Amino acid sequence: MYHNYELMPTIERYDAIIVGAGVTGAAIARELSKYKLRVLLLEKEAEPAFGVSKSNSGIIHAGTQNHPDSLKGRLCVAGNKLIREISAELGVHFVEVGQLIVVFDEADVAELDRIKREGEELGIKDMQIVRRDWLSLYEPNLGSEIVAALYVPSAGIISPYRLVYDLTENAVKNGVVLKTSHRVAGIRRLSGGPYRFEVEAAGSKYQTRFLINAAGLFADKVSAMVGVTDFKITPRKGEEYLLDKKREHIANHLVFPLPTPTSKGILIIKTSDGNPMIGPTARDTGDRSDLATTEEGLNEVLAGARRMMPSIERGDIIAYFAGLRPAAGKDFIIRHETAVPGFVNVAGIQSPGLTAAPAIATMVVGILHGNGLVLTPKKNFHSTREKTTHLFEIPLSKTRELIQKDPSYGDIVCRCEMVSAKEIREAIRRGARTMDGIKFRTRAQAGRCHGGFCTTRIMKIMQEELGMTVEEITKRGEGSELVREERRHG
């Protein structure tokens, strides 16, 4: 009951609303931002990438180990090509490091042959079976029991969260509206007009013609809100362990064992930040919030990694985390729901979802177009964004030039990862609102001291940039505040 007209809420209307700002939602948003459309991207967490994407391994898969007829296989191979263009446009650091699938037994070489043949059917190029002499030369730290490997050169690495941030930032620059801390509370189907859905989030209502569900671990719940209940997300937990940057060059490639039916096994993963990572485990869990690491997980990962590279030690581990894969059966679910016109499910996007994301986005936009969304290209689409500067990526000579332009590049905040005050401020200006958001964007707090030295300085910079009180600063959104009370003097 609104007696005063001005207090009446106005309902925002969109051509498309995307639920979930993980890599899938962000890639779709960016793809849609190429056209003259009003697009809203809703994220329940405090920042994009804070769900499934933040725990991703960062591997850009070549496409091996997927069935040639699967969406996973097709979209992974296509995504592997598209991701190169996108990273060049957005200034995301992509490196084609190549992958080795290693075997310990001569009898398993036949399995490598099979993976190779299947991969070739998908269009993966330049794979070869390599032997001990090759391995000793190009991957010298491999254990001596390894007899051969399938070398897949087109696999690479990227920073999964920075990819999401940069996709989102570019989408927003091109007109997409991003609303974080907006959990979808309900969806009402509308009839009669062009707007077919009314989405309620964070106390507001948003109407839209098309609704895209990229809600990751909660995709089945969002789908159920419009009555589509024929799939269920069964979270599969993966624990990952990060090694000290000193061990950066322990591996030259992504090193995989032969896959098991449920996972690709324990891997040695080069990361775009430098720290090698070992993992992940793969355990089904009924709990969508179960992000705990376990002693068994650690032991399994260490044993798996040491089997391939015996020189990896427990003491090399500087950080660890667990993530949940939003599994929904064997393959991705990407479809327009004919029973609910205008509703598109993009669910079950587990591995190789990161790689496939750009191809998924293209496919979803095609589905939307096929179901009546008019796509008029924008003349003024900004396809590129200025690359974010990271001192840890550049030589000192370049650092000197930067400091001459802006002295605060010389003001080091994070000593372990060499992150300057300038980079922290820049991350905040580009959207970081939490300590984790700053960590994922800049690497400050991600090194061997785990923020022991830089946390208070970062909190002060956040206060300066955002005008927050220290009690308002959170690790990753409401409820994760760092300080209970500030003793004010005077």
Add this chain to the structure above:
Amino acid sequence: MDERELVVVGGGPAGMAAALAAGAAGVKDILLLERDQHLGGILNQCIHPGFGLHRFKEELTGPEYADRFVKQVTKTPSIEVSLRSFVVKLTSNMKISYLRPGALEEVQAKSVILATGCRERTREMIPIPGTRPSGIYPAGLAQKMINMEGWIPGKEAVIVGSGDIGLIMARRMALEGMKVKAVIEIQKQSRGLARNVAQCLDDYGIPLYLSHKIARIEGADRVEKVVVAAVDDAFCEKPGTRFELSCDTVLISVGLIPENELLEMAGAQVDRKTNTPVAAEVNRTSIRGMFACGNACKVYDLVDSVTRDSEKAGQMAAQFLKEGK
């Protein structure tokens, strides 16, 4: 390129003592690099008393102890101090690159003393299973938050490890009105000084659980509780001994690791387990003319001993500059 006889990296108690001793031994041209905006290092956040009993035969707080050296350093003409200066590169022939706001500086030294201190071992190094919510702090970070900034981290705390910083922080948090529920120590006895157990725990009725470990940290956004368990002589959990303590804050005080990443970058030998320089004698490294002192060389209990040994490092550098050995 700037040339110096001696560059000291780190302006805490070790670096200041080394620079002063080198100056006293006749080194005329010393550059002291400190990354913070003040000299004094970690002493600045140690506002409790107990420093200087050996050196000055009186009981000082950390800042008071530091101040005695800061005053001397600033009036010693042979020492130039550069604050907010962060060394990014060190070579075996003693070329140093450092960043400061507005500049990347390069300097060629004849001798180098590394007084880079140490960092705290983290939760990740033990490692403690469970979730990774907000509210888990290295004890030294909590000390900095409370003593330097006046930021009270939470309401109820459990401390993992009975190192001195953990004990001191138990008392500090109790004084600030926080409820400190327990200190959990996996060893059979406290790792800290006996006087700290008495003055920081016993006097405040804070229980110390020896031969116990944290089996799990729980909490989604902020710490909600920890699961504690007794351990046997092999540090393995004794079945059936688990109990829970609710808390919103966990402090980690499980030891210190010397920071020798620069020394490693220069190509000197560093022990992979202890992260200390590999050398025949305290304060030396495997590179001639390059020295390490204070907690970077080995982890000390008392700052008085850091001062004593770091002065020797300063004298060693002076001797090297004079005689080439």
